[in-house]
Amino acid sequence: MRLSSLLGALPVELSPSGWLGSGKGDDPVVRGLAYDSRAVSPGDLFVALRGAVSDGHDYLEQAVSLGAAALMIEDEAATPLPTDRPVIVVSDARRALAPIAARFYGEPASECTLVGVTGTNGKTSTSYLVESILSRARIRTGLIGTVEIRYAGERQTAINTTPESLDLQRLLRSMVTLGIEATVLEVSSHGLELGRVAGCRFRVGAFTNLTQDHLDFHGSMEAYLASKARLFRDHLTPGGAAVINIDDPTGPIMAKIAVDAGAVLWRCTRDPDREAEVRLLSSEVSLDETRATVSWPGTAAQALSLPLLGDFNLENLLVACGVAAALGVRPEDVAAGTTHCPQVPGRMERITPRDAAQPAPTVLVDYAHTPDAVDKLLQAVRPLAPGKLITVFGCGGDRDRQKRPLMAEAVVRSADHAIATSDNPRTEAPDAILRDVEAGLTPFTRCDPKALLSTERGYCVLLDRREAIELAIHGAAPDDTIIIAGKGHEDYQIIGREKFPFDDRVEARRALDSRQPS
Numbered sequence: 001m002r003l004s005s006l007l008g009a010l011p012v013e014l015s016p017s018g019w020l021g022s023g024k025g026d027d028p029v030v031r032g033l034a035y036d037s038r039a040v041s042p043g044d045l046f047v048a049l050r051g052a053v054s055d056g057h058d059y060l061e062q063a064v065s066l067g068a069a070a071l072m073i074e075d076e077a078a079t080p081l082p083t084d085r086p087v088i089v090v091s092d093a094r095r096a097l098a099p100i101a102a103r104f105y106g107e108p109a110s111e112c113t114l115v116g117v118t119g120t121n122g123k124t125s126t127s128y129l130v131e132s133i134l135s136r137a138r139i140r141t142g143l144i145g146t147v148e149i150r151y152a153g154e155r156q157t158a159i160n161t162t163p164e165s166l167d168l169q170r171l172l173r174s175m176v177t178l179g180i181e182a183t184v185l186e187v188s189s190h191g192l193e194l195g196r197v198a199g200c201r202f203r204v205g206a207f208t209n210l211t212q213d214h215l216d217f218h219g220s221m222e223a224y225l226a227s228k229a230r231l232f233r234d235h236l237t238p239g240g241a242a243v244i245n246i247d248d249p250t251g252p253i254m255a256k257i258a259v260d261a262g263a264v265l266w267r268c269t270r271d272p273d274r275e276a277e278v279r280l281l282s283s284e285v286s287l288d289e290t291r292a293t294v295s296w297p298g299t300a301a302q303a304l305s306l307p308l309l310g311d312f313n314l315e316n317l318l319v320a321c322g323v324a325a326a327l328g329v330r331p332e333d334v335a336a337g338t339t340h341c342p343q344v345p346g347r348m349e350r351i352t353p354r355d356a357a358q359p360a361p362t363v364l365v366d367y368a369h370t371p372d373a374v375d376k377l378l379q380a381v382r383p384l385a386p387g388k389l390i391t392v393f394g395c396g397g398d399r400d401r402q403k404r405p406l407m408a409e410a411v412v413r414s415a416d417h418a419i420a421t422s423d424n425p426r427t428e429a430p431d432a433i434l435r436d437v438e439a440g441l442t443p444f445t446r447c448d449p450k451a452l453l454s455t456e457r458g459y460c461v462l463l464d465r466r467e468a469i470e471l472a473i474h475g476a477a478p479d480d481t482i483i484i485a486g487k488g489h490e491d492y493q494i495i496g497r498e499k500f501p502f503d504d505r506v507e508a509r510r511a512l513d514s515r516q517p518s
Contacts, residue, residue, distance in 0.1 A: 001104060002027050003045065003070050003086060009103035014096045018076060018089035026086055028069040033104055033166050035097060042067030047097045047166075048074065053497070056093070072096065095195040098165035102199030108172035109200040113139075113182040115323055116197070118231050119208030119245075121373040122316045123161070123186040125308055126208055128344045129320035130184045133337030137329045142175045144168070145186035146367075147345050147489045152178040162191025165198060172200075182327075189227040192235075201237045204326050205258070206319050209248040211372030225250055232258040241266055243322035245315055246276060266296075266326050268318040278322045285311050287350075287362060287384050292317060296325045306338040309348040309364070311380040346488025348377070351505055353512035359478035360512050361387075365504045367488025369396065369423070371406035374485055378414035387479035388416040390453070390472050393486050394465070395437055397428030397494075404433065408440025415483075417452055418444060418459040421468035423486045424494040430463050465493065466507050473511035484508060 004027045007016060031043030037059035040046055046063035048056030048071065057078040060071055070086040074093050081087050090096045102109070115130055117123045124146050131150075134141040142151030144163065149156040149171060162185070163171065175183055187205075191197055210225055232242050232254065242258030243266045245251050251267075259265055267276035281293040281301055290313055295301040306317060317338065324334045343349060351363040362385070368377045374393065382389055391411045395404045411418045420437050422430045438446075444459040452460045453475040462468040472482045484504045487493075493502035 001030055003030050003088075006030055006045065006100045006103055007088065009099040010090070010096055011099065014090055014092060014099075016088045016090055018087075020076065020087035020089065021071075021082055021085050028086065030069055030104070033097075033101055034063070034068075035164065035166060037062040037066070040066040040068050043069045045070045045072060045100070047072040047093050047100075048078070049094050049097070049164075050074070092195075094165075095198065098169075098195050098198035101166040101169040105169045105173040107199065108169060108176045111176045112142075112172070112180055113327070114200055114202040115182065115184045115204045115206070115327075116187040116200075116202040116231055116235065117184065117206045117208065117319075117323075118187040118189070118192070118228050119206075119248075120211045120370055121368075121376070122208035122312070122319070123188075124367070125313060125344050125347050126206065126316040126319050126323075127184045127186050129306070129308075129316060129338060129341050130206075130323050132341040133320060133324045133329060133334050134182050134184070134327075136337040136340065137324075137333040140179050140181045142180040142183040144171060144183060151175050151180050151183075154178075160190070161186050161188040162196050165196045168196060169199065187231055187235075189224060192230040193227040197231075197235055200235060202231070202235055202240060203237055204241045204243060204323050205231045205236050205263070206243040206323050207231075207248075207251065207254045208245055208316065208319055209372070210250040210254075211370055225253070229254060229257045232263055233261050236261065236263055238262065239264060241323075241326035243268060243278075243319055243326060245269075245319055246274070247271070247315065264326070266322040268315070268322050270314060270318070278318050278325065280314060280318055283311075283314055285309075285314070285380070285384070287381075290314065290317070294318065294321050296321060298325070299331045302331050302335055304335055304338045306341055307343060308341065309350070309380075310377065312376040313348070346490070346505070349488075349505060351508040351512065353509070353515070355513070358515070358517065360515060361390075361473065361476035361478055361480040361482050363473060363482045363484070363508050363512065365484045365488060365508060367490075368485045369407075369487075371403055371410050374407050375410035375413065377483065377485065378410065381481060381483060382414045385481035387477055387481065388453070389414065390417045390419070390476055390480060390482045391415040392419045392421060392465075392468050392472050392482065392484045394421045394423035395433055395486070396424045397426035397430070397433055399426075401436055404436035405438075405440030408437050412441060412443045416457060417455075419449075419452070419468045419472055420459060420461045421465045422463055422493070423465075424490075426494050427496060434461050434463070465502065465504075469504065469507045470511045470514075473508060474515055482508075 242263035
């Protein structure tokens with residue numbers, strides 16, 4: 001495809017402000033796109049993106065040496081600039097990449113049904129439910145989300161919740177080529193704000209909730225909400241559906257935004273007497289399964305069961321039912337899809353010892369890493385825990401510091417004991433992060449780790465996450481319940497700028513297997 005044809009996909013506000021290098025008359029054939037200089041092949045257009053850690057402008061020479069046919073940059077002062085090939089100057093290379101990638105791959109989003117799920121918490125569980133339901137309806141379905149990318153027998157570990165636009169468009173083209181008819185996509189606020197989903201129009205957009213997170217990026221809750229709202233303002237197909245959890249305080253706001261944008265509204269609520277299209281009529285939650293009776297227009301009330309644990313998953317279930325109803329899925333396929341939904345990795349995932357006959361505490365690993373998610377998680381488990389509720393948790397470094405004491409306060413409200421430990425400290429000092437966390441643990445008594453479980457409502461601090469998990473599991477009684485929160489499905493720990501192998505589920509199982517017999 002000619003460079004000029006790709007540039008023709010840019011909206012007016014992203015039109016090139018300059019054309020340097022070999023001159024405007026040189027219009028090379030572009031054989032590929034790249035934003036990582038190491039991945040450049042001969043004939044590629046290299047797009048220099050500025051990231052949190054590196055700047056593509058620093059790698060222009062490497063891209064040229066590997067055969068880039070043209071460069072797209074933001075900074076004309078970047079050096080050295082080649083004179084033998086086009087250098088296109090734009091105001092925002094990351095936003096420009098999305099429409100260019102969509103055109104290069106032939107607008108694949110227009111060839112399948114897109115379902116976008118946004119919200120602070122619940123995106124992954126809701127996406128798994130929707131994928132399971134659509135698959136039971138014999139719709140060939142792909143999934144792109146926080147945990148993994150899955151379609152047509154392919155499985156890839158996800159890097160970002162919403163991939164960079166080039167990766168997303170490449171994925172969608174691959175999915176369409178392999179016969180995928182619908183794709184369920186977790187749409188993050190970063191993905192919306194940074195233009196990663198430009199070129200995508202969603203048949204259904206779904207909203208789970210909005211609670212404090214990512215304020216280091218957005219700056220305020222108002223800006224955070226505005227980013228989420230882009231899904232409904234900018235990215236629905238004409239006449240597309242908006243499925244909104246109106247029990248969340250921001251739900252009615254998001255519903256109005258969606259209706260103003262021309263969406264067909266499907267409201268979801270746990271209140272059977274509230275005006276809404278999807279309503280929860282009754283429910284029963286245990287540590288083994290969740291049962292619910294749900295109603296939506298055009299069908300009798302449906303008795304549903306799902307293997308996902310936790311009262312908060314009822315909200316995810318309602319949103320998934322709303323998506324299915326908006327797409328015209330038969331009630332029997334909804335019921336089969338919820339019943340057979342796979343365990344979501346690291347979401348209320350129960351860890352058991354190798355020897356099932358050995359008495360052991362209940363151990364649950366969950367990705368909860370915001371104050372609201374921790375609060376809902378522990379409130380859901382508290383009434384189901386016969387013994388003590390012990391929580392192992394931490395907070396990530398180089399992220400929103402304001403939420404650290406708030407997460408601790410959520411732990412204090414429901415747990416009997418807390419072990420504050422390292423999460424992904426990144427470039428921050430782990431002990432400094434935990435000092436922020438401790439500010440919210442003051443209602444508990446700080447004690448030595450060895451005395452923790454004999455202290456009434458106490459907490460301790462252990463920097464080593466492996467030791468923290470082992471302390472909780474080795475010291476707990478068989479009727480106690482342990483929540484290990486924050487990392488969920490992640491199989492690594494980020495210390496400095498390096499990733500080291502670490503999986504809460506593996507560590508929990510190891511600690512369970514090494515418990516002394518009761």
